[in-house]
Amino acid sequence: MGLISAVLRFVLKKVGALLAVVLAMFVGLLLVQAAVPAVKDAVTDRERLQQVGKDRAALEEDLGRLRADVAQAQRGEVASRLGSIDDEVEGLGDRVTDQRAEVAEKVAESEECGAIRDAVENLPLVPNTCDLKEQAAASAQETLATLESSLDQAEATASVLRDPDLTPQQKLEQVGADGTFASSEREIEAAESELAQKQAEERSLEQAQGSGVGWVVDQWARSWRWLAAVALLVLVLPPVGRIVSYFVLMPLVHRIHRRMHLAGAMGEEGAVRSVPAERTLTVELGPGEVLAARSEHVRPVQGRIRSHLLYDWSSPFVSFAAGLYGLSRVTGDERVTAATLSTPNDPDSYLMRIDFTDHPGLVMRPRHVVGVVGSPRLETRWRWGIQAFATWQVRYILFTGTGSLVVQGHGDVVATNPFGGTTRMEQHLLMGFDSRLHVGVNRTEVFWPYLWGRTPLVDDEFTGSHPLYWQKASSEGPRNPLARAFGAFFSAFGKLLGF
Numbered sequence: 435m436g437l438i439s440a441v442l443r444f445v446l447k448k449v450g451a452l453l454a455v456v457l458a459m460f461v462g463l464l465l466v467q468a469a470v471p472a473v474k475d476a477v478t479d480r481e482r483l484q485q486v487g488k489d490r491a492a493l494e495e496d497l498g499r500l501r502a503d504v505a506q507a508q509r510g511e512v513a514s515r516l517g518s519i520d521d522e523v524e525g526l527g528d529r530v531t532d533q534r535a536e537v538a539e540k541v542a543e544s545e546e547c548g549a550i551r552d553a554v555e556n557l558p559l560v561p562n563t564c565d566l567k568e569q570a571a572a573s574a575q576e577t578l579a580t581l582e583s584s585l586d587q588a589e590a591t592a593s594v595l596r597d598p599d600l601t602p603q604q605k606l607e608q609v610g611a612d613g614t615f616a617s618s619e620r621e622i623e624a625a626e627s628e629l630a631q632k633q634a635e636e637r638s639l640e641q642a643q644g645s646g647v648g649w650v651v652d653q654w655a656r657s658w659r660w661l662a663a664v665a666l667l668v669l670v671l672p673p674v675g676r677i678v679s680y681f682v683l684m685p686l687v688h689r690i691h692r693r694m695h696l697a698g699a700m701g702e703e704g705a706v707r708s709v710p711a712e713r714t715l716t717v718e719l720g721p722g723e724v725l726a727a728r729s730e731h732v733r734p735v736q737g738r739i740r741s742h743l744l745y746d747w748s749s750p751f752v753s754f755a756a757g758l759y760g761l762s763r764v765t766g767d768e769r770v771t772a773a774t775l776s777t778p779n780d781p782d783s784y785l786m787r788i789d790f791t792d793h794p795g796l797v798m799r800p801r802h803v804v805g806v807v808g809s810p811r812l813e814t815r816w817r818w819g820i821q822a823f824a825t826w827q828v829r830y831i832l833f834t835g836t837g838s839l840v841v842q843g844h845g846d847v848v849a850t851n852p853f854g855g856t857t858r859m860e861q862h863l864l865m866g867f868d869s870r871l872h873v874g875v876n877r878t879e880v881f882w883p884y885l886w887g888r889t890p891l892v893d894d895e896f897t898g899s900h901p902l903y904w905q906k907a908s909s910e911g912p913r914n915p916l917a918r919a920f921g922a923f924f925s926a927f928g929k930l931l932g933f
Contacts, residue, residue, distance in 0.1 A: 455665055493628055508602035516595040519588055526585040533581050537574040676885050684824075684877035684891060691820045693897070696830055696869035697794040704793035706868060706901065711784035711847035714776040715840060717807065719766030727805030727840065729762045730778045737771030739764045746812045752831060753812075758800060775804060775840060786847040788839045788903070795832035798839060798866030798903070808837030815869075824875045824892050825861065832869055841865060843905030851901050858893040862908045868900035 594600070717725055719737065726742050744750055745758035753759055764773045777783035785804060790796055795813065810833040822828045833839060841847060843865055850857060858876060867873065874895040883889045896902050 693874040706790040711786040715785040723766040795869035805840035810837035845906030867902035871898040
């Protein structure tokens with residue numbers, strides 16, 4: 435039941451975050467529209483532009499369909515008229531041929547009448563057939579002329595209808611049949627006029643959208659979908675990556691990695707001891723003992739004190755990057771010599787003194803080192819491989835030999851000894867460890883806190899009978915987002931190199 439409740443809380447949290455982002459963007463858009471009328475007008479113009487674009491596209495589609503229908507009807511009309519006129523030309527041709535034969539016959543009959551026959555037929559009681567034949571011949575010639583004229587007109591019309599250089603509309607206009615599609619032409623003209631109006635309005639709105647505010651609104655309209663998708667991925671990918679890392683990557687890393695032993699061939703000799711951490715630590719120095727401490731941590735001093743530019747000139751980069759420069763150097767003499775150390779700007783910090791003698795190496799992050807007593811050597815060890823990939827650390831800084839370290843931690847500083855067993859420690863709390871320990875990595879045992887981002891994935895795992903040092907809390911760092919981003923980058927880079 436607890437598992438189901440935790441899963442539901444996690445899902446509802448992510449869904450709520452997504453809804454909150456979308457709602458925040460919507461409220462921001464409303465506020466911008468209310469505060470800047472130009473933005474509101476640009477949004478309205480964009481919506482109007484989209485609608486005008488749809489109307490214009492619909493008009494173009496209707497006009498194209500109407501033109502196609504009229505053109506098809508005109509082609510059908512031309513084909514129909516061409517068929518009729520061909521029949522008419524064929525009929526008239528036959529009639530002209532017949533009429534010409536008849537005219538020739540009538541003319542021949544009229545020419546048969548001579549002067550004697552005319553004189554006889556001019557008598558009162560005799561019919562005048564010659565006049566009738568001449569009239570018949572003249573009438574036949576008139577009919578032939580009419581048929582030939584009709585045939586010429588029909589052939590001319592057929593020639594126009596067959597002309598490939600003319601459109602169907604031009605053919606119908608030349609033969610005087612354009613009135614058939616007058617209503618369709620008026621409909622096309624009305625659609626063209628309305629389309630021209632929509633195109634002019636669209637151009638005007640596009641020019642308005644070309645302004646600065648319109649450009650912003652247009653970019654938002656173009657990009658909000660993929661921005662929402664990116665926001666969704668940002669919310670979803672981290673938990674997915676955490677689940678894959680927890681159940682797939684870290685078990686594989688733990689199985690194939692080899693434990694690290696930094697002391698190497700230097701042996702297991704050497705003694706180390708520490709005292710409980712305190713908020714204010716007094717370091718007493720014997721004759722000839724030297725304390726090099728950060729100047730801002732040194733409070734009252736009994737004895738001689740001088741400035742010291744760099745802790746170790748043989749390792750200038752390490753000393754400078756660790757903040758061990760501009761130090762106060764206190765030297766003990768026959769009289770009582772003591773220096774009081776305390777944190778200047780962090781009331782939750784604690785200081786611990788760690789003494790070691792003939793030690794093969796005490797691994798310590800230099801940022802935690804406040805002061806050094808004596809002259810231990812500063813050495814580095816480089817380690818590559820799958821463990822370095824898991825911990826993001828390839829170099830370790832060791833203080834070897836004989837001396838003392840004064841280290842600072844947040845909340846408290848604790849020394850823990852595994853006593854031959856295994857101890858796990860979160861990396862951000864680890865300050866240092868004895869190089870004689872065997873160091874490995876393992877997956878954190880608490881899944882849900884890790885999934886919610888409360889604990890890291892990788893724990894350092896120490897095996898042996900020597901101490902490791904850790905702080906109870908880590909400082910939050912800068913609250914400014916930009917400063918925090920830079921701090922995270924340089925902190926990760928410093929961790930890579932052992933700082």
